[in-house]
Amino acid sequence: MPEQTLTAADTPTVRLGYHGSTEVAARIIRLAGRDEATVRLSEYDVADPFRGIRAGELDVMIVKFGINEPDLVTSRVLTQDARAVVVGSQHPLATRESVSIEELADYDAFAPPGTFPTYVWDEVVPPRTPAGRPIRRNRRVDTIPEMRRLIAAGEAIHISLISLADVARPPGTRVVPIHDLPPAPVTLAWLRDSEVHDHVRDFITTAETEASR
Structure with missing residues (x-):
């Protein structure tokens, strides 16, 4: 785990999209070394899952299983969901x-x-x-x-x-x-051609680093 957790006073807010339970989101926030107060969670509608990220309302979103959307980039696998x-x-x-x-x-x-x-x-x-x-x-x-x-x-x-x-x-x-289906890989996704701010990039790369330990 990261040695230091960044608090709201230390860094700008990351706008993180999720669906359903916040448990996986909390797991990723811990991997990124953040206090939950530094992350604004927004639940996206599963019927139109990519609307918020494409509209610029989110910095990154949690996705499960692999996605193949030309305008989106995904991180390495951060965790799994059974x-x-x-x-x-x-x-x-x-x-x-x-x-x-x-x-x-x-x-x-x-x-x-x-x-x-x-x-x-x-x-x-x-x-x-x-x-x-x-x-x-x-x-x-x-x-x-x-x-x-x-x-x-x-x-x-x-x-x-x-x-x-x-x-x-x-x-x-x-x-x-379900005991005979493999777990879902969990990643982060963001817009391919948009500017990724430093604090968002740090969130992604720190989570990736910690997930690989």
Whole structure:
């Protein structure tokens, strides 16, 4: 870990985009040697994930899995986020300690929301299991509250990430680990052709250095 944590009095604010749980964001902020008061967290809409970074409202954003956007650059992998499924609290899988992705082919899952890149969604919610069973990605929603409502009602499951345990709480839902999918690599992304200010560059490079230790 860094020897010294920079406080709000020492450095300008980094505008950091995230989605869902703040746990992964906090992990990256620690890697960057920052006090959380030096970082302004902004939750981006998963239905239009790159709008804020492209509009200049964010300096960097957290992305999970690999992205292939010509106008964006990504850091080295900083951490990982294990896989999990979000189910309703009354779902048959809700009391399990872990599940296999093969079992999840028995239930309705979600199609990509909004303009979320299909190639990334294929990593989040694979179209098929390793054994070749199709995942039923037939539920379409425009908002996260709508997704949560369907999950809580037992009408669909969401194949996702373990960090969502911070935001998907009982009584409506449960987060169950998936033991046979690899974790998602987590990186930072920023605009390729924009000026990266020194304090933002320091945030990125320090996080990369600490992650490689």
